[in-house]
Amino acid sequence: MQLTHAGQIFLIVFVILCVWSFALTRLWLKRLADNRESSKLEFAYLFAVVFSISALFFPFSYWVSQAVYDLATKPTYDAKIVSYNSEWVDTDRTDSNGRKYRTQTLMHTAQVQFKDQNNKTITIDNSIRSGDVPIIGDHLTVVYKDGDHNAQEKSWRSMLLFAAAVFMLFILGFVLLMIIAYGMNREMKPYKAFASFLIFRVTLTLGTMAMFAMLSYAVFAYFFLGNPRDLPVWVVAICGLFSVCLLPLIYHILTGWKAYRDR
Template sequence: MQTLTTIPTIYIFIFSAIALLIWSIWLAKKWVNRLDDHQSTINATTSKSSYFFPATLIFVISSIVLPFLIILPVSIFNFITKPSYPATITSYTSEWVTDRNSKGIKTRTLMYDAYVSFQDQHGHVIKSIQTNVSSAQQPIIGEHIKVLYADGDNIVQELTIRNYILQFAAFFMTFIMVSILYSIFAYAMNFNMKSLQKFWYILIFRITIPLATTAMFACFIYVIFEYFFLGNPNAHPIWVAIICSVFALALLPVIIHFVRGNKNEDA
């Protein structure tokens, strides 16, 4: 009998795609029918084309969410169970990555992959093993970082602030997508929407906007600090520091408003 690990990947992909397609069409029909119930001006018979956009939207969101619902628990499990080791960056590789910006213009970015060496819990020296994070910032040979490693791994997981930020961003994005899917499902199934309305208000105006604004402010401040106090290791021109200073000053009143608003609510 075949186990999940022995089933060819293409079969798993096809089965997942069919399951997502059935789910998307079913939920889209429920959603559109619920909308029709609230709009008396719409004809009693709904055309099949009216289901296309909702079904596509649900399918796209579900396709994004499903892999992360598998990857994130595995990543969290690794954080909890895998031993950590102090490692030293010994080398790196680089390659040009081609992408398109918002205007459709091709851009090229030089991406770096760091390789580290360390001694594991058995006393074995693991030499030149690749880390799991690629970056546009050139690694520093000799820099000490912490990594997660289990016997037999071909790649190590960095325990750096950058990796924590990526993990948090992936978790937050997945949470938003799951919340959108549940909201569509709740509306389609005629659930009470008052609690969801309050949830979205808190999520958008009390969490997402303050968090995004604070993150932008912190990025601008870090670039300024790096330029003037760390010797400008990324060789930014002076206009980068000036622009970041302007935007940081522009965001400062918003940050103060968030802080004062939270204090007033606590009072």
């Protein structure tokens, strides 16, 4: 049986990642062991860590950079939603006791229509699938090039998605950089200081602000936008309570934890 082109690429990338992970793990373990005998189990664990991070970082760096490049360079069109497709999608969730369970969510993909540069009418699926029902007749800004399987939406949703992906890749890349620096016997204090800044000043700040914005928007939409998502009042009350509870944390973040430094 002959491998397809995609299979050949997958095999080549897999081999390269294995060689890369093996070499980096040896460097990491050499300094970590500090002239003591290391076990095969320890090597296997560190190899799995390096391979997992690398397998996420390098392929996704290529895919995300390609998607961002396409979003910036492909022709832009004003498209109109003419219909949509709906399908049930399996979703993994976690209950209040930490137990995972699987449920189904109805997701919708808008079908948009526009005229390309040759004045040809194109009807094609949008690139973003959402739980919100698309409104027929609404307009979207999309990018499209002949041969694409869908029209890539150019909106705040896609920008936010790419921003989150870039931030995730940045964290993965920094972790890889720390492993490389550690394996090459570099001084780790600057890396630790930056990691602390990244966690407490950047990640915690962005996560808290994003959570506060989502919770507050639920309250705002209920009272000022006519409750477009039909949220029950108890959900809105909980969102309001949690958003208020986040205010002290936001205060300390914005003031740089001054109240604790001055003690």
